[in-house]
Amino acid sequence: MPMFSCWQRMTALARIIVIDGIRSHAIIGLLCLALACEAGGLLFFGFIPRDIGRVSSDFIFSISFLTGLIFLFFHAVNVTAWGGNKRLIHTILARPLSRAEYILGLFTGLTALLLLLNLLLAGAGYVVLVTIKGQIDPVYFSHFSTSHYLLTWLGLSLIELTLLAVILLLSGLIRGSFTVLLLALSYYLICSGLPVVRETVLQNSGSNPGFKGQFLAWLSALFPDFSVLDFKTYVITAQALPPLTVLSINFVTILVYAVLVLWLACFVYARKDLR
């Protein structure tokens, strides 16, 4: 029974986060713009001289991922951050919600919004890619795998959910939405850049990476390599996916990382003065 009421309180919070997001003009505008850009793929593919499949697929996933990032860095940061005149946290915590329930409720609501956004973009992207493939010579777009397309979306969604968990953690550590935005952006840039730096160090140092290599390897525990969840290359090629065990390990590792970050966010909030 207490578990049920805990769930009821979290879903009550998640519900208002979803309703607020669905009615937000900024989110509706972002969605319309992203859908228009995806549909724009239908107009410009004729200008691409070759490899139309790859370019179109990259375009669809880039637009979708960028839309997800804008949602996270602007809407999610704005909802989760507090301090100054942003006192929504007091209105929510004046209800019988624990701080952990508050964090999990926010996460659930924003996750639902993000997945809804991804679902719409994935559907539109699928229609665009299938239409392009049907209109051109197979030489330019030889292969399209629906299962790999879905797997790519799964990977992309997991990356975005991990970023959301990090934003929640940062909003517990620091006051003010702009600071959280800057740090979350820095975090994402480090995560994207670190694998490149590691690769360069490994290439330059040969078989003995030394302290620098080890330090960078440990740093990957803090800033995970999200490129392991990027499968967009496989959508338009017949190239085989990595073995199932490797795939599972990659997914589970990032998932465990996201859960740990979320747990840490609950821990930080539970101990913090919310002035």
Next chain:
Amino acid sequence: MITYTAVSKTYPKEFGSSANLAMENLSFDLNQSETLGLIGANGAGKSTCIHLLMDFIRPDSGEIRILGQPVNNANLRKSIGYLPEVASFPANLTVLDMLRFAGSSCGLSRSAIKQRSESLLRELELWQVRKRPLRSYSKGMQQRASFAVALIGDPELLILDEPMSGLDPVGREKIISLILRLKQQGKTILFCSHILEDVDRLADRLLVLHHGEKLFDGTVPQFCTQQQVTTITEAFLAIIGNNNGDGDAHV
């Protein structure tokens, strides 16, 4: 109902500001069905006192209990209706959305939420605008919406942080009438205000804070007698002036 025992709170130093002692060794009680008015100049510790009660911040030392339970028990807030100084809602929600959230979090059934929402919104004259986004409400309407959210679970204790702040005389009168009605229903009320005439009208007891310390705890007539003046405003200015040493108080 509320027991505050030797509570001290210092806000830790932050970038660009030093540590700030907000409350020192404060003790007081609030009994059932009593209305306590918390008054003090800016920075006296009124909001700190309320935020500690709501568990938004934690004391460095001392103990705070409501209905015999420590304030960090989230379930306890089913019995508390909190009105923040500035109403803060997600911009695109309606008052009905907020009431549904507040009611669900208290474990009320859907039909109970519907019934109670209608009666509260009619009483607070918000029924006609219930479907409008909260961002389009005036300050007074937002304050009344906040009141509706605070009252949805029919709480025993009301904690009101500056309930009349920023309201025009009409809005102020509406809120005062509402608080008086709640008083008649036997609710326990703790509120803070800068408007001493309102405190005089509403409070059974006064708690005067200054730089985080208690200067006076008693009834308004006792306060006036102690300061040898006739009005609450004169008494307040006298007590703060005596403690500042320069007679300057910002009410």
